Amino acid sequence: MAGWTVHTGTAVALPLANVDTDQLIPARFMSAPRSEGYGSFLLHDTRRDEDGALRPDFPLNRHPEANIMITRENFGSGSSREAAVYALIDAGFRAVIAPAFGDIFASNAVNNGLLPARLTPEACAQIEQMLGDGTAQARIDLDQSTLTIGAQDFAFDLDASWRIKLINGWDDIDLTRQHAAQIAQFRNNRSQAAPWAWPGEVD
Amino acid sequence: MTAAPRTLLDKLWAAHEILRREDGVSLLWVDRHLVHEGSHHAFAKLAARGLPVAEPDLTFAVVDHYAPTRARAQTADPQVRRMIETLRRNAQDHGLRLFDLMDPGQGIVHVIAPEQGLTLPGLLINCGDSHTSTHGAFGALGFGIGATEVAHVLATQTVWQRKPKAMRITVEGTLGPSVTAKDMALHWISQLGTGGAQGHAVEYAGSAVRGLSMEGRMTLCNLSIEGGARFGMVAPDGVTFDYLAGRAHAPSGDAWDRACEDWAKLASDPQASFDNEVVIDAAQIAPTVTWGTSPDQALPVSAQIPDPGRIDPAKADAARAALDYMGLKPGQALQGTPIDQVFIGSCTNGRIEDLRAAAAVLAGRKAQVPGMVSPGSAQVKSQAEAEGLDRIFTEAGLDWVESGCSMCVGMNGDLVARDKRCASSTNRNFRGRQGPGARTHLMSPAMVAAAAVTGTITDVRPLLSGRHP
Known part of the structure; x- marks a missing residue:
């Protein structure tokens, strides 16, 4: 995963609350290998009408070039499917800005270089209004934790460890393997302090 | 000098914390890792690095998400067949116990792990599924993770996690007739909202929770994620021990006695403080x-x-x-x-x-x-x-x-x-x-x-x- 510090792109508003991960990617698409690309699955059913045609008034259909999403409360709630993040990334998104995120979605996002930035509901509503059903150029600076649209700066909330991870693009497995000796020591201690923590043999 | 009172979350966290980084994020030991057909992305990540599963004896695989519920011996849908075949191959390549379609132990991962005695008090249990909070019903740390984290647990048997805040939902009194754990859960979620417990680990307490069977406690903890909490838990007690005694993978003999002794300590101390407390009157809950x-x-x-x-x-x-x-x-x-x-x-x-x-x-x-x-x-x-x-x-x-x-x-x-x-x-x-x-x-x-x-x-x-x- 490549790290990033500044992203300049196109912001679009998705004025919906509770966009859960079942909406972000319906379950029937999740058996595809990632190499096939998940972008076309993003909000697959939400952006289509009953006959399967793309709804022309849906923001992402109107502005397929957008790569920063401003949305409402409780984005990414529900299932732990990381495929929801793959769909956003493969559709070109680098950041989602919302008042609150599902906890598992947010950590999945950071693990894939997608920024889940929190702004107050008021600030999100203000940006939503600025964007209307159009788009605007926007700039995200992870060093400063700011989102700039037009002349306005918005300071967003982001866990400090997540900020560093997004910037460095660190891979956790490499990082953890540096602690191999400590992990082995812990395992050994635990097997003595809590021998019951290992599964009993089945007769 | 006496030690500061601790919550159940504090105790479970401390028992699994290998180290804590300067930024406050902990590296935790994982006692059980449960995988299913949906874990294919994680196995692919592992394969891309050529890494083995670190602890195959602590890793259990089950066919559930794509399991056909009719005519399962001759599954027609090629996509379903491919998902199940992929899990079989991954389980075989890494030497994992697989609860396959025809296995008498097969079932939904959060039903079978307790049933098999794989879920125990005091454990940390991960699975690439948001309803892993179910296992907290036994006084365990159970939480759902995404595919990158699943790959990490497969490779290292550990998970990085910032300790959540502690929340307690106390339900006092007696539930009315035909009012169940499901109603208890939907009730609190309707009161607090789907984000009501975001960032928190919920401990369920109170006489109405104590009065639930293990099945009811699992239902209650299972739905924690629908209120935003990645973790839900209930302190273990006699109901828990009675459920587990004699289960296939549960400890037996002297090991059982020792385990029960340790597990009996897994409760929040009387003076422990929570970041958020909610009290609900059981009598106010309707179907x-x-x-x-x-x-x-x-x-x-x-x-x-x-x-x-x-x-x-x-x-x-x-x-x-x-x-x-x-x-x-x-x-x-x-x-x-x-x-x-x-x-x-x-x-x-x-x-x-x-x-x-x-x-x-x-x-x-x-x-x-x-x-x-x-x-x-x-x-x-x-x-x-x-x-x-x-x-x-x-x-x-x-x-x-x-x-x-x-x-x-x-x-x-x-x-x-x-x-x-x-x-x-x-x-x-x-x-x-x-x-x-x-x-x-x-x-x-x-x-x-x-x-x-x-x-x-x-x-x-x-x-x-x-x-x-």
């Missing part, structure tokens, strides 16, 4: 039903569907959109809403006690609509058959099928058709969850049975008067 497309859009069955124009303006848009999707009108009584079909099953409500509760309503009655009953595991299935519950379901006109995630998520092809209304004992009423355009009403298994018998959303209580639930 609860969702009316919208988010689990917090739930009301007592006797209520009327809310008018978006008269509720909190911040929730009005979402309510309007939900009613439009659900095909419901403001002010209409929830009770009497006609349904098209029913589903009983899932990791939330597919256990033996759930099937007994539904059967108590259905016995000697006919379902007015079609429906499916999918037991949570092969063991639950044979237990139910030994008790004759399967006959009650089939004589009522419902289909009795094999175990799996089934119509809760529809990955195996068990779907609700567009615009059809389903009374469901599952966990998510999200748009499209049970199929594109499907309309889901969440409720307890007994309430689903009542809906089946009347063909409408119905209060189960009058149907049970004079019967033993």
Whole structure:
């Protein structure tokens, strides 16, 4: 995963609350290998009408070039499917800005270089209004934790460890393997302090 | 000097913390890692690095999300077959115990792990599934993770995690007749919202929680994620130990005694403080039903569907959109809403006690609509058959099928058709969850049975008067 510090792109508003991960990617698409690309699955059913045609008034259909999403409360709630993040990334998104995120979605996002930035509901509503059903150029600076649209700066909330991870693009497995000796020591201690923590043999 | 009082979360966290980085994020030891067909992305990540599974003896695989519930010996759908084959190959390559389709231990991951005694108090349990909070019912740290984290656990048997804040939901008093753990969960989520416990680990306490069976505690903890909490837990007690004694992988003999001694210490200290405390009166909880497309859009069955124009303006848009999707009108009584079909099953409500509760309503009655009953595991299935519950379901006109995630998520092809209304004992009423355009009403298994018998959303209580639930 490549790290990033500044992203300049196109912001679009998705004025919906509770966009859960079942909406972000319906379950029937999740058996595809990632190499096939998940972008076309993003909000697959939400952006289509009953006959399967793309709804022309849906923001992402109107502005397929957008790569920063401003949305409402409780984005990414529900299932732990990381495929929801793959769909956003493969559709070109680098950041989602919302008042609150599902906890598992947010950590999945950071693990894939997608920024889940929190702004107050008021600030999100203000940006939503600025964007209307159009788009605007926007700039995200992870060093400063700011989102700039037009002349306005918005300071967003982001866990400090997540900020560093997004910037460095660190891979956790490499990082953890540096602690191999400590992990082995812990395992050994635990097997003595809590021998019951290992599964009993089945007769 | 005495040690500062600690919460159950503090104790479990400390027992698993290998190290804590300067930024406050902990590296935790994982005692059990449960994988399923959906874990294919994680195995692919592992393969890309050429890494082995670090602890195959602590890793258990099960076919559940895509498990066919009918004619499973000759699965026709090539996509389903491929998903199951991939899990088989990964389990074989890495030497993992696999609970395969025909295994007598097969079932939904959050049903079988407790059943097999793989879930124990004091453990840290991960699975690439948000309902892993279920295992917290035993006084364990159980939480769902994404594919990158699954790959990390496979490779290292550890997980990085910032300690959540501690929240306690205390339910005091006695639940009314036919009011269940499901109603308790939908009640608190409707009060606090789907983000009500975000960033928190919820400990459930109080006499009404103590009074629940393990099945009920699992239902309660299972639904924690629908209120935003990645963790839900109940301190272990005699009910927990009685459930676990003699289970296949549980400790036995001296090891059992020692384990019980250790587990008895797993409770929040009396003076421990929580970041957030909520107290609920059990007597105020009614049989609860969702009316919208988010689990917090739930009301007592006797209520009327809310008018978006008269509720909190911040929730009005979402309510309007939900009613439009659900095909419901403001002010209409929830009770009497006609349904098209029913589903009983899932990791939330597919256990033996759930099937007994539904059967108590259905016995000697006919379902007015079609429906499916999918037991949570092969063991639950044979237990139910030994008790004759399967006959009650089939004589009522419902289909009795094999175990799996089934119509809760529809990955195996068990779907609700567009615009059809389903009374469901599952966990998510999200748009499209049970199929594109499907309309889901969440409720307890007994309430689903009542809906089946009347063909409408119905209060189960009058149907049970004079019967033993």
